[in-house]
Amino acid sequence: MPEANTKCFQKVSHVIFDNDGTLMDSEKVYSTAIQNLLNRFGHTFTNEHKTRCMGRPTQFTVDLVIETFDLPVERKELLLQFEAESSRLLTNVPLLPGVDDLLRHLYDQHVPMAIATSSHRDSFRIKARPHCELMSVFHHIVCGTDRELKKGKPAPDIFLLAASRFQPQPPPHCCLVFEDSPAGLQAGLAAGMQVVMIPDPLLPVEATKGATLVLRSMAEFQPELFGLPYIDYSPKFSFG
Numbered sequence: 001m002p003e004a005n006t007k008c009f010q011k012v013s014h015v016i017f018d019n020d021g022t023l024m025d026s027e028k029v030y031s032t033a034i035q036n037l038l039n040r041f042g043h044t045f046t047n048e049h050k051t052r053c054m055g056r057p058t059q060f061t062v063d064l065v066i067e068t069f070d071l072p073v074e075r076k077e078l079l080l081q082f083e084a085e086s087s088r089l090l091t092n093v094p095l096l097p098g099v100d101d102l103l104r105h106l107y108d109q110h111v112p113m114a115i116a117t118s119s120h121r122d123s124f125r126i127k128a129r130p131h132c133e134l135m136s137v138f139h140h141i142v143c144g145t146d147r148e149l150k151k152g153k154p155a156p157d158i159f160l161l162a163a164s165r166f167q168p169q170p171p172p173h174c175c176l177v178f179e180d181s182p183a184g185l186q187a188g189l190a191a192g193m194q195v196v197m198i199p200d201p202l203l204p205v206e207a208t209k210g211a212t213l214v215l216r217s218m219a220e221f222q223p224e225l226f227g228l229p230y231i232d233y234s235p236k237f238s239f240g
Contacts (some may be wrong), residue, residue: 011227019117021180055181057152098219107137109229118144156191
């Protein structure tokens with residue numbers, strides 16, 4: 001069942017989604033890409049390492065891997081290798097449960113939506129290609145390589161930037177964030193926004209501390225809790 005803290009939910013008008021691990025099932029792909037690079041050095045990318053990298057900019061992950069395993073490779077070189085390996089594996093990443101239904105529902109109800117992802121713009125395009133029709137529901141998409149972005153998650157910059165690009169611009173407290181990572185949770189809260197967290201099963205319960213609402217799946221989300229239009233998730237039957 002969904003878990004919420006004791007404060008009341010506040011009505012919102014706009015929604016901002018993280019992508020990797022929130023909309024698309026891509027976190028495991030990044031872990032595989034890193035492990036593939038580490039194989040030649042005889043190292044293992046553990047769940048602990050994965051948790052530390054979740055939601056962070058690519059540069060953070062590359063730096064952590066080099067420092068943790070004392071790799072004899074330059075940062076720029078490993079970054080290029082990681083981006084190339086990730087791109088090779090990201091060509092057919094599926095959506096997570098409940099995502100398609102919720103996005104289409106909010107779009108049909110004229111709720112403005114955006115994506116705020118730490119991913120490089122090029123890798124996002126690869127992931128989004130199989131879902132290009134669905135991507136049209138978003139007013140805009142902010143990636144980790146955006147020229148106006150100063151700091152990545154857990155800093156609030158990416159969510160504040162995403163909010164600023166809506167027309168008209170809503171105040172932060174009118175935006176609801178969806179996240180799966182501790183870094184993203186911290187970023188959303190620091191931006192002054194409510195955060196619905198759908199954590200990776202690997203994360204400890206304490207990593208969700210501070211979240212406005214914790215769910216196991218997007219399919220559990222009840223928009224009306226935040227003043228958004230109700231969605232009926234029940235199966236639709238047709239006759240004839």
